[in-house]
Amino acid sequence: MLIFKKEIDPSQLIWHGKKFLAAFLISMTVISLIFKIIDSVPKGTSVVVASRNIAAGKIIIHDDLQVLQVSQNVVTSQTIKDPNLIIDNKTSVDVYKGQILADNLLVGNNENLTTPPGKVALALVLNDSSNGKIFKKGDSINILTLASDGKKIIYLAKDALILSPINEQDNDQQFNALIAVNQKEAEQLAVTNGLQPLTALKN
Numbered sequence: 001m002l003i004f005k006k007e008i009d010p011s012q013l014i015w016h017g018k019k020f021l022a023a024f025l026i027s028m029t030v031i032s033l034i035f036k037i038i039d040s041v042p043k044g045t046s047v048v049v050a051s052r053n054i055a056a057g058k059i060i061i062h063d064d065l066q067v068l069q070v071s072q073n074v075v076t077s078q079t080i081k082d083p084n085l086i087i088d089n090k091t092s093v094d095v096y097k098g099q100i101l102a103d104n105l106l107v108g109n110n111e112n113l114t115t116p117p118g119k120v121a122l123a124l125v126l127n128d129s130s131n132g133k134i135f136k137k138g139d140s141i142n143i144l145t146l147a148s149d150g151k152k153i154i155y156l157a158k159d160a161l162i163l164s165p166i167n168e169q170d171n172d173q174q175f176n177a178l179i180a181v182n183q184k185e186a187e188q189l190a191v192t193n194g195l196q197p198l199t200a201l202k203n
Helices: 010-040 183-192
Strands: 044-050 065-071 120-128 140-146 153-162 174-181 199-202
Touching: 120 183, 120 199, 140 174, 140 183, 153 183, 174 183
Parallel strands: none
Antiparallel strands: 044 065, 120 174, 140 153, 140 199, 153 174
C-alpha cells in the first residue's frame, strides 16, 4: 500500500497563519465592542419602595420598606435610597405597595405629631428604661418614678404618646421628648419634672 505525502509549501503556512491571526484579532475587537455596549447600558440603582400599602399619616416602620434595583431613568433627586433615613417618618399621602419612596411623599422627620384630642403636650427629660429598645416618635409609654422612701413605684402617666423625634442626651440614658398626656397627668408631671427622676417604660 502506497502512502503519498504531500509536502506543504512554507508560503502556504505563512498565509494560513496570517489568516488565523486576522480572524482572531477581528473576534477580539467584536468582543471588546460588545462589552463596551453592555457597559454603556444604564445600570440599576438601589431605591426604597413600599413593601405594602402605607396609609397617609402612618409612621413608617422597617417592615413597610424594601430596597429594589430600578432603572436609573426613573431615579430623581427626591428618590429615597437609604431606608434608615425615613423610618419613624410619616407619609403625607397614601403610598401603595411597590411605589418608589420620595421626599415629596413624606411629612418630614422633624415634625411633631399632632396632640390627640383631650390631651396636652408637655416637654420632659426622661430616663431610658427600655432595656435596649429605642424610643421613637409615636410610641406609647408609661412614665413613673419612685416614691421618696424608695419603696413604691408611682405611675405619673399611662399610655402617654411621644410626639417628637427623640433627642438623646450624651450619656444615652436620658432623652428629651414632647409627650401627650391628659390634663391631670400634665399637672402632676409639671410639679415633679426636674425634682424627681422620671422613667419611661415602653408599652
